[in-house]
Amino acid sequence: MHRLSLVVFALLLTCATAVTAQNTNSSAAKNTNAATSKKRGPIFRATKDQITQAQNILKQRGFYNGAADGKLNPDTRAGLKKYQAAEGLKVTGTLNAVTLEKMNIPLTDKQKEMTTKTTP
Numbered sequence: 001m002h003r004l005s006l007v008v009f010a011l012l013l014t015c016a017t018a019v020t021a022q023n024t025n026s027s028a029a030k031n032t033n034a035a036t037s038k039k040r041g042p043i044f045r046a047t048k049d050q051i052t053q054a055q056n057i058l059k060q061r062g063f064y065n066g067a068a069d070g071k072l073n074p075d076t077r078a079g080l081k082k083y084q085a086a087e088g089l090k091v092t093g094t095l096n097a098v099t100l101e102k103m104n105i106p107l108t109d110k111q112k113e114m115t116t117k118t119t120p
Contacts, residue, residue, distance in 0.1 A: 044114055046095035051076070053105050054095055058083055 046054070048070035055076055058064035063086075064079030077093035084091045087102055097115045100107060107115070 042114060044096055044111060046072070046100065047108060050100060050105050051095060054080070054100070054103055057103050057105075061086075 051072055052068050052070040055064055055066070055068040055070070058076070058079040059068065061083065063082040064076060066073070066075045066079075072095060080095060080099065081091050081093045083089075083103075084093075084099060089098055089102060092099075097107060097111060100111075
């Protein structure tokens with residue numbers, strides 16, 4: 001009887017150790033993912049002037065009929081999506097470097113620097 005108790009205790013101890021090790025590995029994986037997701041580079045943002053220029057171009061092309069106020073609002077994003085689709089660009093609804101260049105809107109020096117770092 002004493003031996004049976006010892007065997008059961010040993011099995012329970014082994015299972016508990018395995019579960020603890022598995023939970024520790026899961027936590028480490030979550031922490032690693034959180035750390036890598038924080039290492040994102042700077043975000044490309046269009047200036048107010050660039051947005052205004054883009055809105056004027058979108059108006060001329062009939063993709064947007066709102067105010068050219070330099071705000072990237074839902075109507076502007078919808079117009080950008082129509083423009084991007086018409087021009088064969090990736091449809092994002094954002095005023096990214098490719099869209100600005102297609103519209104012949106000059107990039108700022110900072111934007112140029114960002115695009116050269118991401119391009120191989």
